[in-house]
Amino acid sequence: MAAKFGPLDNDGAPRRGHYWVMKTIPRQIVAFGGGGFSMESGNPLLDDYVLGLTEAERPRVCFLPSASGDADHYIVRFYRAFSAHRCEPSHISLFRREQGPSDLRRHLLSQDLIYVGGGSVISLLGVWRAHGIDAILREAWEAGVVLCGLSAGSLCWFAEAVTGFHGEPKRLEGLGLLPFSNCVHYERGSQRRDAYLNFLREGMRGGYAAEDGAALHFTGHELSRVVASRPEARGYRLDGSGQRVVEMRIATTFLGDRGSAPAAPLPEALSTAVPA
Amino acid sequence: MGPAGGSGEHGSPQPATATPVRRILALGGHDFSSRPPDRAVSELLLRLAAERGGERPRICILPTASGDTSEQIGRFYAAFGERSCEPSDVSLFRLGRRPMALRDHLLDQDLIYVGGGSMVNLLAVWEAHDIASILSLAWRRGIVLAGQSAGAMCWFEAGVTKSSGKPLVAAGLGLLPGSLCVHYNNEPERRATYLEAVGEGMPSGYGLDDYAGLLWEGEDAPSALTARRGARAYRVCAREGTVAESPLPARFLPAPAPAALREDIAEFRRIKTMRRRAGWLG
Numbered sequence: 001m002a003a004k005f006g007p008l009d010n011d012g013a014p015r016r017g018h019y020w021v022m023k024t025i026p027r028q029i030v031a032f033g034g035g036g037f038s039m040e041s042g043n044p045l046l047d048d049y050v051l052g053l054t055e056a057e058r059p060r061v062c063f064l065p066s067a068s069g070d071a072d073h074y075i076v077r078f079y080r081a082f083s084a085h086r087c088e089p090s091h092i093s094l095f096r097r098e099q100g101p102s103d104l105r106r107h108l109l110s111q112d113l114i115y116v117g118g119g120s121v122i123s124l125l126g127v128w129r130a131h132g133i134d135a136i137l138r139e140a141w142e143a144g145v146v147l148c149g150l151s152a153g154s155l156c157w158f159a160e161a162v163t164g165f166h167g168e169p170k171r172l173e174g175l176g177l178l179p180f181s182n183c184v185h186y187e188r189g190s191q192r193r194d195a196y197l198n199f200l201r202e203g204m205r206g207g208y209a210a211e212d213g214a215a216l217h218f219t220g221h222e223l224s225r226v227v228a229s230r231p232e233a234r235g236y237r238l239d240g241s242g243q244r245v246v247e248m249r250i251a252t253t254f255l256g257d258r259g260s261a262p263a264a265p266l267p268e269a270l271s272t273a274v275p276a
Numbered sequence: 277m278g279p280a281g282g283s284g285e286h287g288s289p290q291p292a293t294a295t296p297v298r299r300i301l302a303l304g305g306h307d308f309s310s311r312p313p314d315r316a317v318s319e320l321l322l323r324l325a326a327e328r329g330g331e332r333p334r335i336c337i338l339p340t341a342s343g344d345t346s347e348q349i350g351r352f353y354a355a356f357g358e359r360s361c362e363p364s365d366v367s368l369f370r371l372g373r374r375p376m377a378l379r380d381h382l383l384d385q386d387l388i389y390v391g392g393g394s395m396v397n398l399l400a401v402w403e404a405h406d407i408a409s410i411l412s413l414a415w416r417r418g419i420v421l422a423g424q425s426a427g428a429m430c431w432f433e434a435g436v437t438k439s440s441g442k443p444l445v446a447a448g449l450g451l452l453p454g455s456l457c458v459h460y461n462n463e464p465e466r467r468a469t470y471l472e473a474v475g476e477g478m479p480s481g482y483g484l485d486d487y488a489g490l491l492w493e494g495e496d497a498p499s500a501l502t503a504r505r506g507a508r509a510y511r512v513c514a515r516e517g518t519v520a521e522s523p524l525p526a527r528f529l530p531a532p533a534p535a536a537l538r539e540d541i542a543e544f545r546r547i548k549t550m551r552r553r554a555g556w557l558g
Binding site: 067068069070071072094095096097098102119120122123125126127129130131165166167168 | 341342343344345368369370371372375376377393394396397399400401402403404405438439440441
């Protein structure tokens with residue numbers, strides 16, 4: 001049986017070099033397993049990384065706190081982390097539309113970076129659909145706006161995802177910009193991890209997982225690198241192969257180590273994971 | 277989902293006498309403060325819950341339309357926490373911290389109260405979590421459904437919401453026929469949008485001022501209630517090319533004596549007197 005796995009296996013996705021030849025704007029998504037200002041106060045490495053990807057001198061950054069129900073304290077923390085001296089921050093509250101930009105599409109398409117917060121991914125997707133944000137985000141991605149987020153803000157970009165927010169871990173469908181499955185907070189021994197391995201055995205499409213502090217950086221549909229705000233945090237590629245699940249740990253660039261060259265997303269370790 | 281589909285209506289296995297009365301209380305706007313009209317509304321909610329649940333009825337708030345703000349939840353607990361009932365909240369955005377069996381919890385209530393906010397988001401989030409079918413079943417089982425603003429319009433076929441900034445027509449769950457427009461007296465823009473929409477063929481319905489309400493008990497026409505003098509409920513119908521608004525005769529809900537409050541004040545005064553005697557205060 002020809003088991004397919006690895007970031008090196010990208011059936012259908014154009015090779016990275018083609019972007020340069022064709023001068024296509026790269027479509028980028030950075031999916032955090034957990035981290036950034038929401039979870040790592042005092043550790044700005046992941047947030048600095050996504051800001052850096054915009055290549056703008058003063059990037060326009062819009063925060064979407066929809067998964068939290070637009071919680072005030074969360075919005076305040078965003079403005080503290082993305083202060084006006086290094087970017088042009090804004091946010092969209094879908095629960096208080098009368099206060100924000102009236103033309104959501106125009107506002108989102110004019111950004112350099114869209115940052116999606118954590119919380120309930122089921123509620124997030126429901127609210128986005130109601131306001132047409134799902135279609136706008138796809139358009140923004142295709143136009144070269146960098147998309148990122150943690151937790152619910154990571155799961156949402158994928159075709160399928162595992163949510164553990166609502167009690168018993170569940171499978172759900174995301175926006176599908178990335179044709180993979182995704183699991184966040186992928187820590188050893190976590191209920192989510194076990195559930196993800198089980199879903200893969202039951203036929204869920206292969207995909208990527210990230211531990212807290214690790215982030216998966218996709219260019220188009222291709223994983224171009226895994227970066228981390230903590231030296232030990234890792235990203236993983238997972239594929240079901242019959243009753244087995246093959247888990248590949250991916251070489252990860254620790255962002256706090258200034259001297260290090262960015263690591264290619266190559267296999268670091270390969271194992272056959274057995275769900276507990 | 278489930279046997280909800282209305283076995284009650286069509287050759288029900290249950291005897292007719294056991295069919296619970298379906299009750300919905302729609303409120304044009306109120307708060308859970310200690311001011312008299314707010315106390316009157318809280319008292320009515322408690323009474324409706326007690327009629328089903330007895331001495332310590334279960335009352336649950338769904339603060340979804342607000343994004344589950346602590347403010348809305350806190351005000352609800354402030355109003356009911358000290359009363360003879362078991363208050364709880366189902367916060368769909370906060371399940372991460374407190375997972376719960378949504379269906380079991382909701383069907384265990386005597387009254388489900390839906391807070392105000394964004395009607396569009398309320399219905400979208402409910403749909404995503406499959407809450408609508410649970411509420412519809414709760415209603416058929418005789419659990420009182422209540423709410424204000426977005427939480428009142430959601431029970432109708434349609435309402436007028438400002439979820440996208442300016443007032444627009446939005447679809448509700450349709451447990452009640454027709455439409456509803458809230459904050460009728462103090463949001464002229466919303467009222468104008470409603471009148472225009474009804475003129476253009478939106479199902480006719482009702483306009484509710486803040487502190488006015490409509491109570492459905494069974495299939496009959498609702499009874500109108502008011503907790504503040506001058507607050508009115510209107511029947512709004514398209515008739516011969518125009519839209520007519522006719523005020524409905526309403527029963528006045530007197531505010532109960534602020535028993536709990538008086539107790540607090542008395543306690544505060546006792547302490548203050550003691551402190552003054554001890555020379556702590558001027």
